[in-house]
Amino acid sequence: MRRMNVLGLALLSLGVLVTQATVGWTQAKPPITVALVAAMSGGSALSGEAIKRGLTVAIDEINARGGLLGGRKVELVIRDEEGNPSKGVTAARDVIERERAVAVFGGLHSPVGLAMLPVFHELRVPYVGTWAAATAITRNGRTPNFMFRVSANDDIVDHFLAKHVTEKLGKRKPGVILENTPWGASNQEGLTKWFAKLGAQPVGFEKFNWNDSDMSAQLLRLKNGGADAIVMVANAPEGAQVVKSRAKIGWDVPTVSHWGISGGRFAELTGELSESVVFVQTYSFFGRQSAVGERVIAALKAKYGVKGPEDILAPVGTANAYDAMHLVALAIERAGAADGAKVRDALENLGEHRGLIKTYRRPFTLEEHDALTENDYILVTWQGGKIVPVAMK
């Protein structure tokens, strides 16, 4: 028995040696690993899939051009954080320490992004957010700051939403309903600030927990408080319940939402009620596309069987991730090494880049780690289960 074991061990190690040798032989240049840590499952699973598609399309382009740093291919590893901050922390450590990722892309959930923040600073690898919008992810007071974002920033979104409610809709007494998480708190702060500056008086800030099913009590309080519009900060499952509860209490008011609802099956869960909600996006694949837009749509059609822009689910995830990957690639080239800290430095000093969402003059600076600004946001709604720009409805 013992003999067998020794023999087996010997064979095994021989096997390992042989495999290692072949790998070394066929791939002279090791790949450069980037990672995605995002919600690939749960109520916001669509967001993770959308981000993965954006990253993959960009990586395919980069590899088709011959890779980075003189012929090294880019490889993507993906971890599911299930919307759970502690799983996100474990996953971030895992992809950096074991998979040697030089940059980590983040997903939809802000609490996860915030929880992972210390890990990136400790292990000195940049995080590039593609969805989660909490203000404090990028504006965190750290120097050097390892957190970057090609996505919306709550503070800017809140200004955008507050402006829409007060100036476009002419409402002065909005009622706010938001999730009881750090992401909700981030928006409560922003909305309080911007509504005050724009001369509106929110009648209340109501909260709900993840997986809550009935929000009529909170909405009734807003209604009885005399609210003339609803501002909602929610992800798809809870956002759906908010809208259903609103219909249940028979309250017909303009409903304006942050974009979390576009990361899941909001339209399926709410049916035609979804068309009563307008919300924010950073990009729309509808309408006239730039050359880059045409190229991305063509790639999505070829690779994922997408038929047209209406088939691109959770489009901001794809658009943000696509641009984020190209910016990271530029930074890796500029850094001249697959090294997290050097890539971070390079990100702050990139030149002009013609991206999908816009042409970035200088995407990130020492002070500004958000590549997108309010001018890049657009207002959209649902129509027949697809996201379409409000202007086109």
Added chain:
Amino acid sequence: MYALVALGYNITYATSRTVNFSQGQSVMVGAVIAYALHVGAGWPLVPAVLVTLAALAALGVLVERVAVRPFLAASSIAWLLATIALGIIAENVTMLLFGKDARAFPSGLARKPWTILGAGVYPHELLVPAVGIALMVLVELAFRRTLAGRALRAVAFGHDAARLMGIDVTRTISVAYALSSVLAGVAGILLAPLLNVSATMGTTIGLKAFAVAIIGGIESARGIVVAGILYGIVESVVAGYLGTGVREIVGFGLVILVLLARPWGLFGVPAPRRV
């Protein structure tokens, strides 16, 4: 709806002094199978519901056979962990087969709300207590009038005595588990249009239903029904006036208070001390 699930705890506890801690997952399995048949495969509602309930009866028997009977024979309380484990397995199997997304379960009764006394209510929400109470009456009647029901009650009274009367105790316990699973399944199907269907929808329901069973007195079916309704009212009142954030705190705080004051539950009878 808590009462329906809690009644399942009552039935198995009465007959075998054990409880199926995967009741919450049975709720979820009911909703998911009904979704898969009705929405996924496009079956009409009635056969989909019947097949779902048959599947749940089978699940109940399976739980009893795998996670309870072997341990009961050894007078071990390992059934407690075993049923929880089965519940977690059920949840994860569902995630693999069904995915982790929440899906919508359409109901013609949950589309247009009615206005009653100024409050909006989906007709479906009224269906839940109506079906719940009807089922409980039915179960109660079946217990008293049918042979199988009498057997269940006899087993509840005492295993040895029942055995002496020629009742197959093991089979009766198995039936009790099937029945409790079916009740949970009914709750799952009823709740699906209101809560959306997902692999994790059952966990809190199972826990809260157990709280209800304890508050009402786990051996008292009527106590459970009353406690179930009370718990639901307390929850919505608290959520309405104090906010959802404190709902769970008040709800479970209440459980502890009741247990301190009346360890045998609101409607239970204190166990006589045997000296």
